[in-house]
Amino acid sequence: MLGYASAGLALPFPKLALADGFVPYTGELLVTIQANGGWDVSSFCDPKINTESTILNNWANGMTANDLPKAGNIPYAPFANNASLFERFSNSMLVINGVDMQTNAHGTGRTHTWSGRTARGYPSLTALFAYEKAPQLPVSYLNFGGYAETARLIRFSRIDKVGELRRILEPNITGSAAKIRNYYSKNDLNDIITAQQERLARIKSDTSLLPRQKFAMESYYEARPNVDALEHFASVIPGDSDIESSKSLSQAQMAVLGFKAGVTCAADVELGGFDTHTNHDSLQEPALSSVSETIEYLWDYAEAQGVADRLTVIVGSDFARTPYYNNSDGKNHWPIGSYLIMKKNASWANRVIGTTDEYQNALALNPQTLKADGGAGSAILHPMHIHSALRNELGLSTNGFQFSNPEEFDFFNPNLG
Incomplete structure (x- = not known):
């Protein structure tokens, strides 16, 4: 019931455009x-x-x-410096509560949250987005950790050391900032790239390659010529002193810079520290503070770089924590969680959809009203419902990965809920 229809045994290789005539991407963005x-x-x-x-x-x-504070129509907990996030961005925020992740296992929870499916091997929403919106970009899908299954639709790029990225993107440059020079002339560099591509073309045509080897060679072959695009990316990366030192903020910064350069359309930002089986309050507080800080920074930096109007942000986790403390002052795993979906001044924002009782048990939702009113067809929310609605909202097709959910919830209809 929670599965996808079969996608078949053969999945397409990513089709990456060459750098000639590179045109920066100006479409919708996803984080x-x-x-x-x-x-x-x-x-x-x-x-x-x-x-x-x-x-x-x-x-x-x-x-x-x-006594609970409320920003617009959105109640929030007075904990972990959350107030600034909700007060500033409630008009751009949709909260979906009462989502049953159907597991207490971390791996399954992450898979379910970000693909809508409990089984492994199915693409993340980010991978689907990058594949459909801009598969030709050299770093279309940036992943900094977390769930990043691509199902071979596209490959993701991972950046670990931002300070070294410029040298990777501009391999023909040597010397200090005060005295930069090229290893090769432009003509010589083009000759080298052409020779390399011819060699790679011969290798990838080898009929003895296994499917995984062929996929890797196809990806490498088609990524190599994107010199102009990558140089453009390098040109927007600030100096080392302006690169965020915080791991979470630097991820958000690099994603936005990829968007600004037009070489990226989707990114995953990973935050940690939430598995608080002991000393819950003292550990969960800084972890949740990092969520708020990262979201605020992402939107502020996107605004400063001129890409905020095109951006959709989705926030979620493996699952939630128990509605009580254990003997170690911690909280264990609890399957009923939430999503935050954000878009600047969206008509569907400033709303809370989905309901839990006082002990954080999910209540069935009526798909016709988006209320827990006991109406016909009411059902407990699962990640597949959120993903199905997000695909519609983001203009994504099923690509052979259809959900089999019998009910659809139109979370993005501002007249419901």
Whole structure:
């Protein structure tokens, strides 16, 4: 019931355009922020106060439901410096609560959250987006960690050391910033690239190559000529002193710079520190603070670089944390979690869809009203429902990876919920 229709045994190789006549990409953009480890949504976007019998959150001691802060139509927890994020961006934010990840296992949770499928081997939403929107770009899909399955539709690029990226993107340049020179002339460099491509063409045509080897050679062969595009990317990367030192912020920075250069259309940003089985409050607080900080930085930097109007951001995690503390003051795994979906001043924003009870159990949602009203066809939300709606909203086809969900939820209809 949660599966895709068969995609067949053969998947297409990525078709990457050559650099000649490179035109920067100016279409829609996508970023996922993956809070790996299992975030506590009851201390973030699905705030829970304590009950008479259970302490769900220490920060909620003495509070009633009326005490919870609210930004526009979105309630949030007064914890981990969340206020700035919600107060600034509620008009660009859709919160979907009560999503059943159907697992307490990290690997399965990440797979389910970011592909809509519990089985491995199916593409992330980011991979589908990059494949359909701009597969010809040299670094169409940037991944900094987390779930990045491509199902061989496209390849992802990973950047670990931003400070060295410029040298990788401009391999023909040597010397210090004050005295830059080229190893080869432009004509000699073109001759070298042509000779390399001819050699690679012969290698990739070898009929004895295994499918995985052939895929790797195809990817390498078609990526090699993107010199002009990569030089353009290098030109927008700031000096070392202006590169963010924070790992999370540098990921967001590089994604935005790829967007600005027109060489990237999708990126995954990975955050960690959420698996808080002990000392939950003291560990989850900085982890959730990093979520808010990264989201705010991403939007601010995207605005400064002129790409914010084209950007969609999706925030999620493996699953959530239990609605109670364990004997080590920690919280264990809990399958009912949330998504944040953001787009600048979207008509469907400033809304909360999906409901959980006081103990963070998911309530069935009516697909006709997007309310937990017990109407016919009501169902518990699963990641496939979010992915199906996102594909429609982002203009993505199924590519042979159809979901088999019997109901559709139009989360992006501002008149529902």
